[in-house]
Amino acid sequence: MNDTFENAIEIKGVTKKYDGFTLKNISFNVPNGSIMGFIGQNGAGKTTTIRGLLNLIKIDEGEIKLLGLDHIKSEREIKERIAVVFDELPFHDIFNANQMSRIFSGIYKNWDNETYTNYLDRFQLPRKKKIGQFSKGMKMKLQIACALSHNAELLVMDEATTGLDPVVRNEILDIFLEYLQDEGHSILMSSHITGDLEKIADSITFIDRGQILLSGYKDDILESHGILKCSKSDYKDIDPADFVSARLNDYGAEVMISDKAAISRKYSGLIIDHAALDEIMVYYVNRSKKEWR
């Protein structure tokens, strides 16, 4: 077992080619003990990247390390120490929570039935009711209860909060924050609900059309980016190299900038507003058009 690792996930130069889509030379790290939000629009490559790191698909090039171990050579050990949560519950409708516990207690060496029972109680999940009769929120809670009951060091989630109501989402986000209280625990959370990630993520990686556009600490990204609101005449004076893309309207333009400090010095008279993650995402997605409405 490799106990000394700086990053819970290390992805270096990963490429995967499909007909019509390529994951191009992806690289990013998830620091140990942190939560990374993995954002991007549908079809950007989030799920492909996650499937690659879980060895569900074979990557064409690159290197992936989970918990300091090679994701293929040490696959079994890694999978004993990680947990995965998908957007849909992959358990059969005819099973119940007790039966799932019996299955997982045989599969995981470190399965802790007490922890599992505590989660069931906390989430108010019935133990003998068939999963098929659960609501979407209950199904997701059950999946999370199963994921967190074998002392996993890394939690990988693919769109786990999509489709849940805000109350359930908040409840689940609280659980993740509790999970992160243990310094040895890390989370990679793919989502296009950027509001959730703004609340809990330490770092953000933004992928678009198979390429990483941004990767870093969330606070740094939010601090460096801003929306410059200007009139048509002011907009003409802005050098296109100074912004990501601009949303034009009848009165002027809203321009996404990636270096707030430098731009505020260069264009001192203009107002720069705070940019939220979803706004940053939208402007980056439209970067090739440069100007859009």
Add this chain to the structure above:
Amino acid sequence: MKKIGALVYRELLLAKRFYITDILIIFGASSFGYLILMSMEFGNLAKLFEEMGEEMADITKKSMYYIFNYLTAALWCLFLNENGTSAADIKTKWRMYGFTLPVTDKENALVKLIFNVSGVILCFSGAVANGLIISAISGIDFDFEKNAKTYLLIMALSMLFSFFGSAVLSWARTEKEAGLSTVVQIFTMIIMGTAGFFLLKGSEEFSPYISALSGEDTNILLVKDLFNKILERFGVFTLPCIILLTVISYFLNLRLMKRRYK
């Protein structure tokens, strides 16, 4: 071993409803057979046979014995087919989720092998038990060797029919791909049936029976003779064929597990 136990438990839970359905079908069909045979021995049909004459009654009784014996044996072959768990795993995405668990491909393939071998044992035992019951009811001696050979022939054919369908299910990753399984099984049946017919018809050993069967001279004794010839000719291959298909299924599952998703 604990992991295998957990996986077998999961598979059993999942297969339970398929097994219950299979057992109900077999029980229903065999009960029907038992009642008819009982009626032929002790009920209304027995009176009818008395009027038929001894030879005709004997031929009819034996025909019914063989039909119910082997038809029920064929129904027991339901346990040789893919029990529905693979398709259900694809539908719920457990198949994908399963790859995120600390379970090796060998362990996964071994669980499938355990179910395949159990299916073979269950099918054979069920067919023998049914044969014994039918023999006891109809008063016809149970010829274990001949019946066992016949059961194995039926099992081998059933396994061949379902083999390619199961292979598709092992390969399938999406619901759409899993749906191909039934199409493949139907095509396999058509191709094997056609090939079997021409093989028998073209062979000098079998052609007199086939010709007679298609003419006016058709009777149950000719069918019996043809079947005995087939058994004599191919019976030796059935057990090795069953073992071979079971072993191939294991390696096929193993290879397909390693392949993962595209």
